[in-house]
Amino acid sequence: MSEIITAAMIVIGDEILSGRTKDKNIGHLADVMTAIGIDLKEVRIVSDDEDDIVAAVNALRARYTYVFTTGGIGPTHDDITADSIAKAFGVPCEYDEKAYRLLEAHYAQRGLEFTEARKRMARMPVGAEHIDNPISIAPGFRIGNVHVMAGVPSIFQAMLDNVVPTLKTGAKMLSAMIHCPFGEGVIGGPLAEIQKAHPDTIIGSYPKFLDGSFWTELVVRARTQEALDAAAGDVQAMVNALKAKQP
């Protein structure tokens, strides 16, 4: 059996917790992880507070194969992610020469001053490797199993595209969706029996509520086609049997 690869995400930023900015990165990371066969197991949204970031990074990097962070790597005083990650790893946070030169050249080319604030974006934990940023140049970085990326969705997505090929990916999770015109109250009992009979699958039930009536999306997930087909077949048979009972 293939190795199971797991991941966690840390979204860093007061603006998400205040509601001012609505996160768009969690759903994107979840989709990408599912597509490449990595199990996203946990997400934490934390404030711009060093202790909170350090605690989350250390709790999650010990537990999961990969950790992905978004937010807090810009040039302003509330961008404390690089310092916090360095503290979590117990290494200094310093100007990275390669990042410094990249940014220096970038601003020179645009005729803009390389301010102290902009220089801050060249700081990273000692020993970190760059994650290229094709949009606004200031790199993200990887240290250990932690990948540190920007919070602006377009930049996050571009950075993640650069990270994906470097990840070891698990056996891809296969899934099958069965549309079920009944609510969870009708199918809950028989579905639990099917789940028991197929312990090597994950059977999810996602209630939908539209125009006053409930229906359900049933999703079977498994790591092998045989396990998937067997469980999905039983679920479909259950739905068909219920339909046959309808007046």
Add this chain to the structure above:
Amino acid sequence: MSEIITAAMIVIGDEILSGRTKDKNIGHLADVMTAIGIDLKEVRIVSDDEDDIVAAVNALRARYTYVFTTGGIGPTHDDITADSIAKAFGVPCEYDEKAYRLLEAHYAQRGLEFTEARKRMARMPVGAEHIDNPISIAPGFRIGNVHVMAGVPSIFQAMLDNVVPTLKTGAKMLSAMIHCPFGEGVIGGPLAEIQKAHPDTIIGSYPKFLDGSFWTELVVRARTQEALDAAAGDVQAMVNALKAKQP
């Protein structure tokens, strides 16, 4: 000075972590908390796993004034929130008589069978109080400082509306927004100085990237009008000074 009231949220569900369902509840809770003067400090998204739910509930209920959960209170086998919350509090999870009768009457009225699966929705930790559900009847519940609500956004929002009047709310956070036509690299330095000069405020900088250029939303937050006005005045003066320097 008024008491600071804090909150955390736990979003429960494999479907969010797989990307199949995109969460809509975090942003709503964040907006509501901000509006009533409660600081949302942390959000965790966890899978449908009892140990993970128990760990998150116990970590967060000890740390924050209130905890709000969404998801996992429906009738299917993967709805394990009530059992997990009971375990976290060390109390049994049993059929609640009032909830049982409400649901029994609800299904009888609609001519629907009160299945074992539907009966599951009447289970809650012993000692819990109902959170009314005007949409689909099955109640959420509160035990200690933990409020357990549905994951379907319309039902979550209706339940939260019933919870809000029961919360003690902190001094409302006041905020002012200053539009800044410069990117963070330009303003990062002076903005840090303004934050240092106004320690009783939170100054956030939210970069926007549109059509190839950066601009910034600067948000000053404070618990008193005087603190807000003083800091916002300095931020606006900084922006005005930068504009005056433009060709």
